[in-house]
Amino acid sequence: MDPITLILIIALIAIGGLAVGIGVHFVPVGGAPAAMAQATGIGTGTTMLAASSGFLGLISAGLVTAEIVSGKISYPGFAEAVANGTIFTMDKITDPTILQAIAIIVVAGIVGAMLMMVILCVMPNILYIFGLGVPLASAKVKKDPITGDVQYTYVTKGTEGHGTPTVAVISSLIGGLLGGAGGALIYLALLGGQLSIATAAFGAVGIFFVNSVLASYNITGTIEGFHDPKFKRWPRAFIACLVASFVLGIWAAGIVFLGA
Amino acid sequence: MEELAVSLGTLALMGACATIAGAAEDLESDFGSQSNANSQVQLAPQVGYLHRVYNKAICGEPVAYGLLSATGAAVAFALATAFAVNIVIALALGAAVAALMYGVYATTAYMGRLTGQKRFGQPIYIDVLLTTTPPIIAHAFIATMGIATFSYLLNVIIGQPFPFPILALLWGIMTGGMGSAVGDVHYGAERQYQYKPFGMGLPAAQSGKIVQKGEVGLRNSIDIAGFCVKHGGPLTGLGLGLTVFVDLWRHIIFIEFVNGWGAMIAGLLVIVVWVIGNRFLEVWARKAYGPFKKEEAT
Numbered sequence: 001m002d003p004i005t006l007i008l009i010i011a012l013i014a015i016g017g018l019a020v021g022i023g024v025h026f027v028p029v030g031g032a033p034a035a036m037a038q039a040t041g042i043g044t045g046t047t048m049l050a051a052s053s054g055f056l057g058l059i060s061a062g063l064v065t066a067e068i069v070s071g072k073i074s075y076p077g078f079a080e081a082v083a084n085g086t087i088f089t090m091d092k093i094t095d096p097t098i099l100q101a102i103a104i105i106v107v108a109g110i111v112g113a114m115l116m117m118v119i120l121c122v123m124p125n126i127l128y129i130f131g132l133g134v135p136l137a138s139a140k141v142k143k144d145p146i147t148g149d150v151q152y153t154y155v156t157k158g159t160e161g162h163g164t165p166t167v168a169v170i171s172s173l174i175g176g177l178l179g180g181a182g183g184a185l186i187y188l189a190l191l192g193g194q195l196s197i198a199t200a201a202f203g204a205v206g207i208f209f210v211n212s213v214l215a216s217y218n219i220t221g222t223i224e225g226f227h228d229p230k231f232k233r234w235p236r237a238f239i240a241c242l243v244a245s246f247v248l249g250i251w252a253a254g255i256v257f258l259g260a
Numbered sequence: 261m262e263e264l265a266v267s268l269g270t271l272a273l274m275g276a277c278a279t280i281a282g283a284a285e286d287l288e289s290d291f292g293s294q295s296n297a298n299s300q301v302q303l304a305p306q307v308g309y310l311h312r313v314y315n316k317a318i319c320g321e322p323v324a325y326g327l328l329s330a331t332g333a334a335v336a337f338a339l340a341t342a343f344a345v346n347i348v349i350a351l352a353l354g355a356a357v358a359a360l361m362y363g364v365y366a367t368t369a370y371m372g373r374l375t376g377q378k379r380f381g382q383p384i385y386i387d388v389l390l391t392t393t394p395p396i397i398a399h400a401f402i403a404t405m406g407i408a409t410f411s412y413l414l415n416v417i418i419g420q421p422f423p424f425p426i427l428a429l430l431w432g433i434m435t436g437g438m439g440s441a442v443g444d445v446h447y448g449a450e451r452q453y454q455y456k457p458f459g460m461g462l463p464a465a466q467s468g469k470i471v472q473k474g475e476v477g478l479r480n481s482i483d484i485a486g487f488c489v490k491h492g493g494p495l496t497g498l499g500l501g502l503t504v505f506v507d508l509w510r511h512i513i514f515i516e517f518v519n520g521w522g523a524m525i526a527g528l529l530v531i532v533v534w535v536i537g538n539r540f541l542e543v544w545a546r547k548a549y550g551p552f553k554k555e556e557a558t
Contacts, residue, residue: 035296035440035448037461043296043448044440048322052437055430056507059420063511064520066421073520104520111527115507116434118534123442123499125538131446131491133459135545147539153551158463169538173531201422205430 001085001257008088009189009256010249016185017211017245021237023178024050024215027117028168028225033160037128040138040161040168040224042120046216047209050179053116054208057180060112061105061187062201068101075101085194106184113180117172121164128163136163140224146170161224171225183208189249193256207248211241267512270417274410275505278435281406282500283493285325285435286443288399290451290485290492291392292316292366294324295444300452302373303468305382311472312385314392314481316369321444322436324365325403329432332358332404333411333425351408359401366396392481407431410504418508438500446492451484459549506530 027049030041042049069079078101081087092098128134137154138144139161144151146167155161164172186207190200218237223230289295291314298317305311336354339345345353367389374384411427414420420427452470453462474483485493510530514522 032297032299032448033464035444036300036453036467037445037449038464042441043444044322044437045320048320048433048437048440052322052434052441055434056503059414059422059427059430060507060511062422063418063420064515064523066419067515067520070419073515075519104524107521107524111524111531112507114531115527116503118531118538119499119503119506120438120441122534122538122541123438123495123502124445125541127442127445127491127495129541129545131495132449132461133549134461135549136542137550147542149542149546150551150555153553153555154546154549156460156552158465159461160464162461163542164538166535166539166542169535173535197421198423198426201426 002089004090005085005088005193006253006257008093009193009253010246012185012189013207013249013252014242014246016182016189017207017248018238018241019178019182019185020050020054020208020211021215021241021245022234023175023182024212025219025223025231025234025237026171026175026178026225027053027223028121028164028172029219029223031222033222034162037132037134037156037162038159039222040140040163040165041222042124042164042172046219046223047212049120050175050212050215051208052120053113053176054179054183054212055205056116057109057111057113057176058183058187058201058204058208061109061184062197064105064108065188065191068105075104082191085192087192102188105188106181109180109184109187110177111180113183114173114176117176118169121169121172125163132162134162136165137161138165138168138224138227140229141167141227145227167227168225171227174226182211190252193252194259195256203252207245210244210248214240214244264512267418270413271505271508271512274413274508275501277406277410277413278504279497279501281403281410281497282435282438283497284399284402284406285321286439286493286496287485287489288396288403289321289439290443290447290488291396291399291481293481293484294321295447296440297444297448297452300448300468300470302377304470305377305380307468309469309472310382311470312388312478312480313470313484314370314388314396315373316366316396318369318373320436321440322433325407325432325436325439326429327432328358328362328400328404329407329411329435330425330429331361333408333428336408336412337423337425347412351405351412355401355405355408358404359397362400363393363397366393388480395482395485403435407435414508418512434503435500438503439496442499443488443492443496446488446495447484451487
């Protein structure tokens with residue numbers, strides 16, 4: 001096995017895991033208080049929210065990879081490189097066609113994750129507005145940094161905001177972008193190491209969960225997005241996720257090395 | 261052209277399956293009080309509000325549905341490959357096995373969670389257990405059948421390469437995520453606290469003080485699902501159906517343009533449309549409902 005391949009697998013898993021970990025901090029998570037219209041964000045847990053969006057990204061990335069391998073969209077050389085495990089060698093990785101194929105797979109992951117995220121933000125907003133009769137408001141900032149709308153006058157008594165206002169939706173999209181890209185990179189790294197599609201998918205799910213759980217510990221409950229004061233905690237998650245993903249990357253590279 | 265027609269037809273069926281599965285998932289979680297804010301049902305006896313609500317939330321909806329869907333799909337996969345059972349029958353049998361397993365999970369979770377509340381005087385009602393567990397199993401069956409079916413179609417006809425039990429696991433987690441994000445708000449904020457005026461969030465001081473009386477007699481979980489079926493359930497189904505449909509629709513239609521990049525651009529445009537729609541909704545709600553207090557002079 002080419003040492004460059006092993007190094008690239010470790011690097012891609014570390015970068016992918018890191019992207020997932022940081023991406024989770026952008027997702028507006030309200031947990032149980034949000035489900036009672038007591039806090040801003042989406043009414044589910046951090047890990048599962050990030051995972052839900054990342055998995056649609058993973059499914060989209062897997063589908064686009066299959067389309068390239070089957071030849072439906074044409075990136076010559078990619079299918080052979082994946083099949084014989086040479087995709088992460090120096091001459092392949094500098095080949096523009098292979099790089100374009102990798103780019104489209106990562107973008108497919110991003111688009112899938114962002115799409116899931118926007119639906120997860122907007123559908124509850126419809127429920128908040130028509131089912132509960134509350135406007136969308138955040139109590140963490142006085143004005144929405146993107147639209148400039150005053151927030152605190154729309155927060156109902158005794159609550160810390162409700163729904164997902166525009167700034168939180170945009171923040172969630174950045175989270176989807178990072179999560180989707182991370183998931184797709186990890187999947188590609190494992191697939192490039194000649195693991196089967198099922199193993200690569202499962203490995204990507206596992207590494208995704210490790211990083212999103214680590215980030216959840218850092219967030220402790222709820223966060224509204226990049227405008228939330230809690231967002232300043234991200235450097236701790238940066239270190240933790242980088243170390244964890246690096247270790248997982250070494251394990252993955254070890255499995256690839258032993259299997260080759 | 262024929263391939264495209266088959267793909268789009270399959271996609272329509274998948275969207276329908278997802279819509280039904282999403283709605284059933286949300287209602288099942290309302291029956292079992294697994295919806296957020298399930299902590300309130302657990303908290304209620306501690307603040308003196310004894311209740312007859314079924315309470316089985318020992319884990320979040322996404323994890324529970326990942327387990328449920330993966331079990332159903334794996335049993336179906338095993339039956340179809342090892343015993344050559346027709347896939348439709350295999351999916352039905354797989355979903356039945358998973359739903360029954362889920363019944364065991366629900367029963368033990370209900371007993372376990374409520375025995376822990378003996379010190380607050382919360383009784384375990386055997387009639388609640390006997391009348392609410394069957395609807396939980398029934399809804400779990402519908403949800404599993406839906407998720408496993410569209411995962412199978414995604415794998416076999418659309419050509420997503422992950423084995424379909426893995427797809428069912430992923431979609432199960434995503435279904436739980438959708439139900440937890442969308443439908444739970446109707447359950448947690450509206451149904452459990454129906455005495456609060458329409459148009460406000462729940463003040464933090466009111467936590468745990470859930471409604472105990474129903475339209476007739478004491479409120480039970482079947483009353484709760486009967487209310488959530490009007491808004492929370494359908495909206496969850498719509499959300500999941502749209503997720504499945506829109507993501508694959510843009511892929512199937514536009515993947516052949518610009519060597520695959522057409523699907524990505526279409527996806528980004530769809531996202532922009534959603535964000536703009538959300539903004540219109542936000543502005544409308546602000547005008548219609550607020551503001552609730554005067555702006556401070558700055």
